[in-house]
Each structure stands twice: as structure tokens, then as C-alpha cells.
Amino acid sequence: MDSQSNTFKITPEISAAIKNMNPVVALESTVITHGLPVPQNLELARNMEQIVNEGNALPATIAVLDGQVHIGLEDAELENLASSRDSHKISARDFGPAAAHRWNGGTTVAATLIACRMSGIRVFATGGIGGVHRGSNFDVSSDLIELGRSQVIVVCAGAKSILDLPATLEVLETQGVPVVGFGVDEFPAFYSTSSGLRLESRVDTAEEVALIAKAHWKTGLKSAVLVVAPPPPADAISPQVVEAWISRAEKDARLANVHGNAVTPFLLSRLAEISGNSTLKTNLSLLKNNAAIAAQIACALFPEKKLVV
């Protein structure tokens, strides 16, 4: 077997930080390749790395380049990934084909979790997780499956209401994934602060998240802890307004006969068009917010070893 198919490339700095139990925050890259338009995608990727650094943690942006999993990207690699619009969307099933065909691609939450497991990263920031799609029996994101088997704290703004949110929470429960509200009592709906779905667990500090994760993993459970933070209040959009936009985007997806892994990117870009880019503004704002929270959590998880940058 080609040795490339099972290897990953990690920067010496990130590798040392993990070994020394210094705070590291993983960042996904499907948001760069498929979630955001050019040029905001590159700017956002750089902003998130900077915010993690300013929070005294080391950012580890994860992507697939020339078929190989990269943990930590050079700025030129980030630039290439962000400017190429024919990158693949790499989820759990795609590592093998990516290695064989030497694809470049952005890793989804599922694929980024796998890279976290390969390298030992414990904290990961993203925008929103994938979930159970509305009205579809089998379109269930593999994000939910990998959350069920990765000992990683994932910070997100919940999931978009393009998904069936109650069903998504049910699958998380089945998978043994605690969902913890960060300063919020409800599961956030990405663009909106509230979804009407109450959470059992709410915390207000990063230290409480670290405590929950340690206790969760002490049981031997191998699942993630999902930390959900609402979008910053100034950028939140009312659920009714978002709902109207989503209905239109879904109708367009049906008319355009979009299926499989193209569904999420299609809906996201249609929503930005329909909303006159106000969804884009909220998306950028919550991604940065989540990076800052993840850095706090990484520092709380490894309190003795604050990284000096």
C-alpha cells in the first residue's frame, strides 16, 4: 500500500504543543472552501487563527492538500485553498479517494474530528455542525456520527435551521454527546439566538466546560462534548426572518434537483443571495466568536501550560 494513504502532516509547532499539553484549537476548512465566498473566506480563516493566538492557544487549521491530511497550514497553503473554487468537500468517507486521487479539499466537521483523533487535539471551533436534513430519511450528516466517537470539545453556534433541529438533537443524544449551552439556555439556531429547544446543561465559563469534558471522558466514553454559543447579539437575526429565507432556498434546491453533499453548500449560498448577504455577516461574526471561546476552553483544559506567543 502507498504509505501516503495513511499519513498526515503536522507542523512541528503544533506537534510540540500537543505533546507538551499546551492549548491547541483545531479549525475546519469546508467553511473556507464551500461555506463562504471569496475573498471573505481567506480573511475569515486568517482572522480565526489570529483570534486563537490572541487567546493564548495555537491554531491548527486542518485541510487535505494533494491527498494528504495537513494539520496546520502555511499562509500560502491557506491562500491556495481559499482561492481555488474546485476544491473537494472532504468528509469522513472521502480520505481514501482523496489520497488516491491526490485531491485538495476542505475538511468538514466530521473529517476534522478524525484529524483531531489522529493527532490528539482536544478542542475544535467551527460555525455550525451538520445534522439531520429536513424531510429526508437518510440525509444525516456524518458530523453526528464522528461526534459520537471523538473525545473533542467542539464549539459551534448550534446548527442551521435548514436542518431538522429536534431530530439533530435526538441523534446527538443517541450518540452520547452532551450539548452544553455557553451562556445560553436554548440550542442556538446559528443565525438566531433561540430555536425554542431547551438544553439540560448551561455554563457561563470555560472552566465549567473543562470540568464537564473531564468528567465525561473519565467514564470511558469516547464521544465529543458539544458547546453551543449563540451569535453575538448585534448580528443575530430573528428566527421568523430566517425561516422565510430558508423556505425559499429549500424550494430552489428542490427545483434544481440538488442532492448529497451538494445540499449544504447550495443552501448556504442561496441564503446569502436571498438575504442580501446579511446571513454572511452573521456567519463571519459567529465564527470569530466561537474561535475566541474555543481558545478560552483550550486554556482552561490545560491550565498549567498557557502558551506564550
Ligand code: PSU
Ligand atoms: N454548516 C454551516 N456551514 C458550513 C457547514 C455546515 O453552517 O460550512 C459545513 C461544515 O463543514 C459541516 C458540513 O461539517 O458543512 C456538513 O455537511 P454535510 O451536511 O454534507 O455533512
Ligand code: MN
Ligand atoms: Mn448530507
